[in-house]
Amino acid sequence: MAVTASSNAAWAGARKDLVxxxxxxxxxxxxxxxxxxxxxxxxVLGPIWITISMAVTAVALGILYAGLFGNPLEEQLPYILVGFIVWAFISGCILEGADVFIKNEGLIKHLPAPISVHVYRLVWRQTLLFAHNLIVYAVMLFIWPQPLDWSSLLAFPAFALLALNGAWVALLFGMASSRFRDLNPIIGSVVQLMFFLTPIVWIYEDFLNSPNPAIAERARLAEINPFLHYIEMIRRPMLGEETVWRHWAVVLVLTLVGWAVTLWAMRRYRTRVPYWV
Known part of the structure; x- marks a missing residue:
């Protein structure tokens, strides 16, 4: 009975922290x-530098890969640009999430606040950066209008789902990295590798529909990459492309599994974070 009561109290503490x-x-x-x-x-320009940096990088890569793959610039550049905007949010939540408790050591030790406050702060900051980068997206729509329709509004719930995943990733990785400091460089290397394995600068459908069966078969392996589904879930409505519900289904499953694991980790290790940092 005592063990059950202690377990229930731990679950209640995790939920109370989030609320x-x-x-x-x-x-x-x-x-x-x-x-x-x-x-x-x-x-002088302040946060506008975020937008300028994103635009310069996306345009440079758009011109480069349009030439390499033989695609029209008006097709390759919007694909890369939106992919970059979404990837910046995802990688920011992962990389900064791994440091979220370590970097807030002083606040955690001296401010009596739930540890989830620091995660919400991180996700909110990444959301503001995402909003700044949307200026580049708006300029792109002015130069190369996309076939947007009512289905493009799915980008809003898609981003909400993305932010929900960013929260559990930051919580889980933040607790793990607080305990095992060697995880930070490992996570950084994996994120860098996944950038090249995820269809951000290369168009997934071009390889999937390749006349070479070997290339098409290898392209299907990209479905194993969870980042593909996160990117495509929000990029497709932003570019006015047909919704592929398979991506949404995978993301919803990952969201449920991710939060289940995170809540379990919070139940066991949440109170130890101030000692680890």
Missing amino acids: AGWRSRELWAHLGWQDIRQRYRRS
């Missing part, structure tokens, strides 16, 4: 905005 952290949204929303302002406080 209390969400209710502190005035705190983490302010801190997230201040993070961006602090980063660019001595810059």
